Amino acid sequence: xxxxxxxxxxxxxxxxxxxxxxxxxxxxxxxxxxxxxxxxxxxxxxxxxxxxxxxxxxxxxxxxxxxxxxxxxxxxxxxxxxxxxxxxxxxxxxxxxxxxxxxxxxxxxxxxxxxxxxxxxxxxxxxxxxxxxxxxxxxxxxxxxxxxxxxxxxxxxxxxxxxxxxxxxxxxxxxxxxxxxxxxxxxxxxxxxxxxxxxxxxxxxxxxxxxxxxxxxxxxxxxxxxxxxxxxxxxxxxxxxxxxxxxxxxxxxxxxxxxxxxxxxxxxxxxxxxxxxxxxxxxxxxxxxxxxxxxxxxxxxxxxxxxxxxxxxxxxxxxxxxxxxxxxxxxxxxxxxxxxxxxxxx
Amino acid sequence: xxxxxxxxxxxxxxxxxxxxxxxxxxxxxxxxxxxxxxxxxxxxxxxxxxxxxxxxxxxxxxxxxxxxxxxxxxxxxxxxxxxxxxxxxxxxxxxxxxxxxxxxxxxxxxxxxxxxxxxxxxxxxxxxxxxxxxxxxxxxxxxxxxxxxxxxxxxxxxxxxxxxxxxxxxxxxxxxxxxxxxxxxxxxxxxxxxxxxxxxxxxxxxxxxxxxxxxxxxxxxxxxxxxxxxxxxxxxxxxxxxxxxxxxxxxxxxxxxxxxxxxxxxxxxxxxxxxxxxxxxxxxxxxxxxxxxxxxxxxxxxxxxxxxxxxxxxxxxxxxxxxxxxxxxxxxxxxxxxxxxxxxxx
Numbered sequence: 001x002x003x004x005x006x007x008x009x010x011x012x013x014x015x016x017x018x019x020x021x022x023x024x025x026x027x028x029x030x031x032x033x034x035x036x037x038x039x040x041x042x043x044x045x046x047x048x049x050x051x052x053x054x055x056x057x058x059x060x061x062x063x064x065x066x067x068x069x070x071x072x073x074x075x076x077x078x079x080x081x082x083x084x085x086x087x088x089x090x091x092x093x094x095x096x097x098x099x100x101x102x103x104x105x106x107x108x109x110x111x112x113x114x115x116x117x118x119x120x121x122x123x124x125x126x127x128x129x130x131x132x133x134x135x136x137x138x139x140x141x142x143x144x145x146x147x148x149x150x151x152x153x154x155x156x157x158x159x160x161x162x163x164x165x166x167x168x169x170x171x172x173x174x175x176x177x178x179x180x181x182x183x184x185x186x187x188x189x190x191x192x193x194x195x196x197x198x199x200x201x202x203x204x205x206x207x208x209x210x211x212x213x214x215x216x217x218x219x220x221x222x223x224x225x226x227x228x229x230x231x232x233x234x235x236x237x238x239x240x241x242x243x244x245x246x247x248x249x250x251x252x253x254x255x256x257x258x259x260x261x262x263x264x265x266x267x268x269x270x271x272x273x274x275x276x277x278x279x280x281x282x283x284x285x286x287x288x289x290x291x292x293x294x295x296x297x298x299x300x301x302x303x304x305x306x307x308x309x310x311x312x313x314x315x316x317x318x319x320x321x322x323x324x325x326x327x328x329x330x331x332x333x334x335x336x337x338x339x340x341x342x343x344x345x346x
Numbered sequence: 347x348x349x350x351x352x353x354x355x356x357x358x359x360x361x362x363x364x365x366x367x368x369x370x371x372x373x374x375x376x377x378x379x380x381x382x383x384x385x386x387x388x389x390x391x392x393x394x395x396x397x398x399x400x401x402x403x404x405x406x407x408x409x410x411x412x413x414x415x416x417x418x419x420x421x422x423x424x425x426x427x428x429x430x431x432x433x434x435x436x437x438x439x440x441x442x443x444x445x446x447x448x449x450x451x452x453x454x455x456x457x458x459x460x461x462x463x464x465x466x467x468x469x470x471x472x473x474x475x476x477x478x479x480x481x482x483x484x485x486x487x488x489x490x491x492x493x494x495x496x497x498x499x500x501x502x503x504x505x506x507x508x509x510x511x512x513x514x515x516x517x518x519x520x521x522x523x524x525x526x527x528x529x530x531x532x533x534x535x536x537x538x539x540x541x542x543x544x545x546x547x548x549x550x551x552x553x554x555x556x557x558x559x560x561x562x563x564x565x566x567x568x569x570x571x572x573x574x575x576x577x578x579x580x581x582x583x584x585x586x587x588x589x590x591x592x593x594x595x596x597x598x599x600x601x602x603x604x605x606x607x608x609x610x611x612x613x614x615x616x617x618x619x620x621x622x623x624x625x626x627x628x629x630x631x632x633x634x635x636x637x638x639x640x641x642x643x644x645x646x647x648x649x650x651x652x653x654x655x656x657x658x659x660x661x662x663x664x665x666x667x668x669x670x671x672x673x674x675x676x677x678x679x680x681x682x683x684x685x686x687x688x689x690x691x692x
Contacts, residue, residue, distance in 0.1 A: 078418045097443040117463035296642020
């Protein structure tokens, strides 16, 4: 049985990247004329139909949403999915989900796969590699071909589409201020690298509040976790890093962690070092998942309202699909965060 | 734009169930000749292609696995997905996921959707409604049409296909024996209703161990949770029920809960009632998720090895897809459980 030709196979056969094949098939001028001709001829020979041909079949609606998420183990994405499914069910839509595992190639392949499955539109949160690469041709071309995209949480500014974002800056400010208000003087920030927009904004919120309170920022207590790899193995490495910071810097009395996993890891370190939470050390997390509720001590946290994000994203997409003939302005919905006080702060 | 005809739409138009339409289109004799004729004519008129016609397009492999799971919020399914994705990536397969939210109709619709997306085969864990209904025509017909299915965790005996199951009976026996060995005399069982096979087997394991240890079984401390509804709202109701059992029955010194959520809920009740865990009350859970690790006290639990289940399921499916010309016996892989001792037992 002859296997079906795919982007991946073409890329492999011709020894080029998936992105190059995808761009060439969309006649993107970034690829040399020679390479475009070669790749297009190869695809044609193998009867490969790129998205824009699939699209000519797209005059029938399938009432299916394609959902692309970077990972599945974070409870936040599970909540977003529940919110999307809730609205989809009410409106008679189905949802097909694909996971990128933070890979750019997987994101491109999954979009291709779902377009071939005749989904009507996408809801997506970008992979870390996509944010890092800044290669976004697959998003723009999907939109150009008339398939709407709603981005949530991990979005990029330079693609025009509907977006649902959390007020990360404001949330981080509330979290940091809470620590200061309860007497913390030396607050360790555990955050992501800056190419992740949400990590960057949360870092910025932390820094702004320090400034507002006339506290000098100290680079030795800003820990940027590089986490492109496996989550579970990473947790040990993060634990080690936090321990090293506590070894070097004395007097840390507060921690603001930009996600639950980092916060839980910080709680583990506190336990190992005999620090009482919240008496010796206060911890505030970001995103109110199942871990924050059930860890001991339970975590004071900034709620991201994942379910609501999912509901809003599905509503925006279905609304756009139902009024495709109208030219609607793209909208960005900002979901307000909220401080949920539990036992990890004074 | 004319909407595409779907099973759901046909069912609605003709005022019959999705199951009836699906059966009629597969010429299932359970449906009267008259109704079959009517439904088939209607589908034909609207140019609806049921699975078996879609199948004539299926001589090209897409290297895509369709994954159908009952829910997304349980960490167990997230782990299974990670295991499936891991093997799929190694073997060059993609995965599309659909969630049934425990609904039979959603299961049938999602399978249809994925067959139309030209997936090569299914990996699935059945919805509670499917287990309850005992309507399985959609599974048998999919298999008859040459699309292999691998079932995991929530399986049914009377469908011949590859299966991956956890040794639930053995796991429950280990859990119950652990409680008895550490001195528990009155063990509350928190389990599901019996139509869920895994709940039934775990209940059976509990009862067998009681018998082996000459402990009389007491129906007042066997609590069967009926949980067809919303998980989060249910948790409060479960908490209330457990409290009522503690009000009525004195001397409960052990709890075996068949999943993490039930175990965590039991810990909450213990806290409310001033019972110390494990001094006054020991708790053993089933399935080693993120909650068991991070609750306080952390939970002694039976590990289900979700990642491994996912790996095995994907391996079985891809193996079958790669040797489609051979007549292979169906296999059932049993994943051994393991006791992980933490702080909730003495």
